[in-house]
Amino acid sequence: MQDQPQPSPLRIGILSFAHLHAESYAHQLKALPGIDFIGVADDDAARGQHFARVYGVPFFDSYDALLAQRPDGVIVCSENARHRPLVEQAAAAGVHVMCEKPLATTLEDGRAMLRACEDAGVILMTAFPMRFSAPLLEIKTLLDQDGLGRVLAVNSVNQGQMPKRYRDWFVDRELAGGGSVFDHTVHLADVLRWYLQDEVVEVYAQTNRIMHRDEVEVETGGLLLLTFANGTFASIDCSWSRPMNYPTWGGLALQLIGQKGVVHVDAFSQNIEAYSNTDLPAWIPWLSDPDRAMVQEFASAIREHRQPRVTGYDGFKAMEVALAAYRSAALGQPVSLPLG
Amino acid sequence: MKVGIVGVGAMGGTHAEAWTHTPAQIVGFVAEKFEHAQAMAEKYGAQAYPDLAAMLPHIDVVDICTPTHLHHEMTLQAAAAGVDVICEKPLARTVEQGRAMIDACRAAGVKLLVAHVVRFFPEYVRAKQAVDAGQVGQVAVIRLQRDVFRPRKAEDNWFLDFERSGGMILDLMIHDFDYARWVAGDVTRVFCKHLGDPSVSPGDHALAILTHANGAISHIEGSWAYPPPTFRTQFEIAGSGGLLVHNSDASAPIAAYWHKGDDDTAGEVPVPASPLLESPYVTQIKAFYHHLTTGAPLPVTAEDALAALEIALAAIQSAESGMAVTIRG
Incomplete structure (x- = not known):
């Protein structure tokens, strides 16, 4: 029996390590078969x-x-406000x-980013790892099989530690786009759009800066109600x-709440509790790494000349919800979407 | 101290049992149906009366456990008779009624004690104490959640009659509106979304966001959309210095797995039950007793109950209008 000819490895680079998630993606690029991690470019040379x-x-x-090496794909992990120039450069x-x-x-x-990639005929994928979370996928399957009936209401949480200790720019309004609302809303806004196969038409939000008030100038508390x-x-x-x-980051x-019942799903409950004589209690995760599946999907989409399962448009719509939240919080009233 | 109980549903029965843990004497019952009052009277060695007016001359304290819309009139009646009042939550069906009750009791020189029993549940009390002791610093974000099944009284299910009960938001969520206000102070803005159409949802369900005068924000979920026998509560209180987390599923001390069918042993009305040596309902009635006999302080005033009522009605108004509702302090 003759072996199938091995396709040549996909060549992928990382543009900027400003975001700490770049470290996970780099790890996946090294670990996944059929991928050649061609290198790193960063305006912070050190x-x-x-x-x-x-x-x-x-x-x-x-x-x-790096782009002159003609990679098949790049992963952009610059500061949020600096995604655009790198995406445009890659598209060009x-x-x-x-x-x-x-x-x-x-x-x-x-x-502009959506347009640049569309015009250039390149894939723009948004790194939403929750689309690849095994527990969340299980519920997606249930919903697609109408196992819950119509979903009527959802109570969702994506709380975390204040991330300044990871990167200073995470709490810089200019570079990050805001505080906790901008950092965390987009994950669930995307999961909800994915689950419900529907678009957000209204956002109400209230925010405050009571936690870590002396350390940051952005909001640290936020509650949203989407319709x-x-x-x-x-x-x-x-x-x-x-x-x-x-015991963990968040x-x-x-x-x-569905017509047939209620389901609760936690993307990060698969942990071992660890106690010690010397250290604080900690959780040791044993979940299936969603980042691995997400990077794999990027590679597969490139190889198969198709759109990825989560696109730049999905990223745009999730960002719109976060931007609407700021408008609502300022007004004290709900705001209609799409935003003008 | 002679106590008369009006209303012998789930709460009337619970309160009656709780009174037996005090030196007070239950002397009378009044119920919508006289035979129901008789049955309770027999059980507790008391008298059944045809109506409140007939019972008032024989009692020092009336414990009103009737449907919400009746609280107002019965309280005014008791006040006029110089009888102290204990009233189930919610205080009343409308803010105007609630104010009139407070005014009438004050004018008559009688007490008006409102049974916001969550203020006697040990997990909620301990969390409040921890907040007051500075354990979370300044409160920033509160999450309160109370998920139960839809009340299913065999006859005259007044809970499902919005005119009488105010629905799930007024009957159930008021516990957490009161608790949020207890922990983080007055509420100035309320936004709420509500599922109330029984042809769409298996039970009322609502999410509300409260804004407190001090800048804290609260997320409140109330639900009648869970299947029986669910009674689950969750809370989180996050502040500048720490976080408190409670989940009744996680803290349940007993888990039992039976080799039998799915018998539905839940009662008509969901009542929380984590094993305690003293039921919070008993703790509450004892506190009322001590307050009435010695003036010992209570953790909740009629004004607190009125404020919780205002928040709940603002939530209903927000759910109907689609706009955030401002509450003036």
Whole structure:
């Protein structure tokens, strides 16, 4: 029996390690078969060189230099407000893109990114790992089989620790786009659009800055109540309400009220509790890594010349919800979508 | 102290049992149907009366456990007779009624104690104490959740009659509106979404966002959309210095797995039950007794109950109008 000819490996690079998720993606690129992690470009040369060394790949001193290697795809992990130029550069070079969430910080940037990739005929995928969470996928299957009947209401949470200790720019309004609302709303806004196969038509939000008030200038507490076109309503708690000694970074969970019953799903409950004489209690996760499946999907979409399961448009619509939340919080009243 | 109980449904029965843990004497019952009052009177060695007016001359305290819309008139009647009042939550069906009750009791010099029993549940009390002790710093985000099945009284299910009960938002969520206000202070803005159409939802379900005067925000879920015998509660209180988390599923001390069918042993009305040596309903009635006999402080005032009522009615108004409703302090 003759072996199938091995396809040549996909060549993928990472543009910027500003976002800490780049470390996970780099790890996946190294671990997944059929992928050649061609290197790192970063406008912070020290940071880029550091991670290039960690992963044993070349460092490029400009984004153009990496793109000149004619990779099949790049993963963009710059600061949220700096996604646009890198995505546009990659599109201009004819290179497929997976962009870290939130897609951008303004509607204008988001639209420009969608247009650039469409015009260039390249994939724009948004890095929404929750689309690849095994528990969340289980519920998606249940919903698609009408196992819950019509979903009427959802109570969802994506709370976390205040992320300044990971990267300073996470709490910089200009670079991040905002605080906890911008950081956390997009994951659940996307999961809800995916689950309900419907669009958000109204957003109400209230925010505050009581937790970590002296450390950051952005909001740290946020509650949203979304309404979908068919009337389903869903709340999102996006607060940075996990104290620094919480046993893990945070979590994401939903409670769905359907006509046939109620289901609760927690994307991050698969943990071992660890106690010790010397350390604080901690959780040791044993979940299936959604990042692995997400990077694999980016590679598969490139190889199969198709759209990925989660697109730039999905990233745009999720960002729109977060932007609407700020408008609502300022008004004290709900705001209609789409935003003008 | 002679106590008369009006209303012998789930709460009337619970209160009657609780009174037996105090030195007070239950002397009378009044019910919608006289034979129901007789049955209770027999059980507790008391008298059945045809109506409240007939019972009032014989009692020092009336414990009103009737459907919500009757609280107002019965309280005014009791006040006029100089009888102290204990009233189930919600205080009344409307804010105007609630105010009139407070005014009437004050004018008559009688007490008006409202049975916001969550203020006596140990998990809620401990969390409030922890907040007051500074354990979470300044409160920022509160999450309160109360999920039960739809009340299913065999006859005259007044809970499902919005005119009488105010529906799930007034009857159930008021517990958590009151608790949020207890923990984080006055509420200035309410936004609420509600499922109330029985042809669409298996039970009323609502989500509300409260904004407190001090800047804290609260997320409240109330539900009658769970199947029997569900009674689950959850809370989180996050602040500048820490976080408190409670989940009744996680803290349930007993898990039993029986080799039998899915017998539905739940009662008509969901009542929470985590094993305790003293039921919070008993703790509450004892506190009322001590307050009435010695003036010992209570954790909840009639004004608190009125404020919770205002929040609940604002939530109903928001759900109907689609707009956030502002509450003036």
